[in-house]
Structure formats: structure tokens, C-alpha cells
Amino acid sequence: MSIVEKAAEKLKALRPEPQVSPPTAPQLDTKSSHSAPTVQRLMERGLAADQPAEAAPLWHVDKMALERMGFLPAHGDGDGERRLADEMRRIKRPLLVNVTGKGVKALAHAERIVVTSAGAGEGKSFTAMNLALSLAREPDFEVLLVDGDITKSTITRAFGLDGRPGLMDVLADERRQPAEVIVRTDVLNLLVVPAGERRPLIGELFGSRRMDAVLEGLGGRNRRRLVVFDSAPLLATSESQVLASYMGQVVVVVAAGHTRQQALHASLQSLSDSQYVGLILNMSNLPASENHYDCGYGY
Numbered sequence: 619m620s621i622v623e624k625a626a627e628k629l630k631a632l633r634p635e636p637q638v639s640p641p642t643a644p645q646l647d648t649k650s651s652h653s654a655p656t657v658q659r660l661m662e663r664g665l666a667a668d669q670p671a672e673a674a675p676l677w678h679v680d681k682m683a684l685e686r687m688g689f690l691p692a693h694g695d696g697d698g699e700r701r702l703a704d705e706m707r708r709i710k711r712p713l714l715v716n717v718t719g720k721g722v723k724a725l726a727h728a729e730r731i732v733v734t735s736a737g738a739g740e741g742k743s744f745t746a747m748n749l750a751l752s753l754a755r756e757p758d759f760e761v762l763l764v765d766g767d768i769t770k771s772t773i774t775r776a777f778g779l780d781g782r783p784g785l786m787d788v789l790a791d792e793r794r795q796p797a798e799v800i801v802r803t804d805v806l807n808l809l810v811v812p813a814g815e816r817r818p819l820i821g822e823l824f825g826s827r828r829m830d831a832v833l834e835g836l837g838g839r840n841r842r843r844l845v846v847f848d849s850a851p852l853l854a855t856s857e858s859q860v861l862a863s864y865m866g867q868v869v870v871v872v873a874a875g876h877t878r879q880q881a882l883h884a885s886l887q888s889l890s891d892s893q894y895v896g897l898i899l900n901m902s903n904l905p906a907s908e909n910h911y912d913c914g915y916g917y
């Protein structure tokens with residue numbers, strides 16, 4: 619059997635379940651290469667044949683549903699959207715500098731970025747979502763947005779991926795390949811990993827040796843890929859601190875008038891000096907209809 623035939627066999631075996639198919643044809647930006655025969659595409663792009671997400675149909679992202687959940691600004695190019703886009707650019711720029719190795723210090727796994735905060739409701743998921751979308755517009759990268767908040771699984775619900783295998787399933791079952799739970803969306807350069815089945819002992823699973831292998835599998839072999847995690851609050855659960863410990867870069871959202879100084883201090887204490895920590899002031903004192911961030915980096 620030729621190498622190409624073997625690759626085709628392997629891909630066939632790894633192809634995800636048929637219900638993955640989107641209910642409607644992709645409507646957002648799509649990669650034209652998806653219509654090419656799988657094996658040819660893999661050969662053209664020089665990708666390993668063990669990346670089933672490459673072969674899976676694109677998952678249709680319902681932008682209107684995301685908006686209804688309050689995650690995306692309204693369509694159009696009004697002041698609010700432009701402002702949010704600009705804020706995201708300011709937030710992502712230092713992160714990208716670190717990813718390209720031009721930051722002030724060398725980071726292990728700068729491509730792994732977690733968005734977290736001290737407490738609940740401070741804007742982690744909103745920021746993770748919009749940061750991921752903004753990063754996905756960078757021509758040199760693709761973005762894997764991982765729902766690391768297993769209990770709330772906000773990202774999973776926002777993308778309509780409830781009930782699909784995700785991070786927890788691949789952590790709990792060593793026979794699963796991390797690539798199996800990656801969902802390639804019809805938003806250009808955006809991939810998503812849902813939270814997966816809720817199980818007990820999340821912190822233990824996050825802290826297990828298997829987590830290293832899973833993180834490697836999700837992003838490690840692909841130098842173009844940025845992996846952005848949404849997370850539970852740092853002070854509410856121990857698993858969010860464990861999750862953060864694997865990351866090269868940590869974005870800490872601070873909600874103006876809400877996050878207590880002591881809580882922020884305790885959150886920062888839980889992070890390591892070897893990580894790059896960015897602080898974002900969210901929900902500053904402006905009208906409720908507007909998006910508002912201010913950011914500063916370092917302690």
C-alpha cells in the first residue's frame with residue numbers, strides 16, 4: 619500500500635461521527651482548500667495524516683446566537699464594534715510579541731494563553747471569545763479556543779457544542795486522540811475544543827500526567843497554532859490555578875468596581891514568575907451598551 623493510500627485509510631478510521639456535520643452550509647469566511655480531496659490537501663499543506671480535524675466538515679458558527687448571548691458586538695462597523703476591535707488589538711499585540719519570541723523574556727509555551735480572573739462574572743469568557751476571534755484574523759496564525767471552564771462551559775454552549783466530546787473526555791480516556799475533539803469552524807482560522815462531559819475530580823484530571831500529552835496534542839506540533847483557554851475563576855476553584863500553571867501567558871481580567879484588590883492580589887500570587895501576566899481592566903465606568911477595556915501588562 620502506498621503512503622498516500624495508508625494516509626487515506628488512517629484518515630477514514632479517524633473521521634469523526636457523522637452528526638458533526640453542520641446543519642447548514644458554511645456561511646462565514648471559509649478556506650477554499652476544504653473542498654480539495656483530503657489526501658491531496660494534506661500533502662499540499664505538509665500536514666501529518668493524524669489530524670482528523672483537518673478532514674472533518676466545518677462547524678457552522680451561528681453569529682447571531684453568539685450576539686444574543688452577549689459575546690459579539692452587533693454586526694456592522696459602528697463605534698462600539700470598532701472600539702472593541704481596537705481594544706482586542708491592544709490586548710493581543712503584547713501576547714503576539716511573546717509568541718514570536720521578541721518579548722522581554724523567553725517563555726515556555728508562549729502560544730498557550732489562558733484568560734482568567736479572580737472571581738465570577740468579570741468578563742473572562744467574553745474576553746476569551748473576542749480575543750480568539752481577533753487572533754484568528756492574524757494571517758500567520760490559527761486559533762484553537764478551548765473551553766477550560768468545565769462547570770459553566772460557556773464557550774461550549776455559545777458554539778452550540780453541548781453534548782460533544784471535549785477536553786474532559788480526552789483527559790479521562792487515554793485511547794482518545796486530542797485531535798478527535800477539535801472542531802474546525804467556518805470562521806476562518808478558528809478551531810474550538812468543547813468542555814466535554816462533566817465529571818468529578820476536574821482538578822485531578824487537569825493536574826494529571828495525561829494533561830501534558832493532551833496539551834501537546836492540541837497545539838504542540840503545530841507552530842502556527844495559538845491555544846486560547848477560557849477558564850473558571852482563579853479563586854473559586856483549584857482547577858483553574860492548575861490549568862493556568864501550564865500556560866506561557868495569562869490574561870487576568872479585572873472588573874472595574876467589582877474585583878477586590880485583595881482578591882486580585884491573591885490571584886496574582888497563585889501564578890508563576892516564569893509566566894507572562896497581562897492585566898485587563900474591564901467594564902470601566904462607561905455606559906452599559908459600550909465595550910470598555912484598558913490593559914496593562916506585568917505585575
Ligand SMILES: Nc1ncnc2c1ncn2[C@@H]1O[C@H](COP(=O)(O)OP(=O)(O)OP(=O)(O)O)[C@@H](O)[C@H]1O
Nearest residue numbers: 688689737738739740741742743744770908909910
Ligand atoms: N467588555 C465587555 N463589554 C460588554 N459586555 C461585557 C464585557 N465584559 C463582559 N461582558 C458581559 O458581561 C457578562 C459576564 O461576562 P462573562 O460571561 O464573560 O464573565 P465570566 O467572567 O466568564 O463569568 P463566569 O465566571 O460566570 O464564567 C456577559 O453577559 C458578557 O457578555
Ligand SMILES: [Mg+2]
Nearest residue numbers: 742743767772
Ligand atoms: Mg465564563
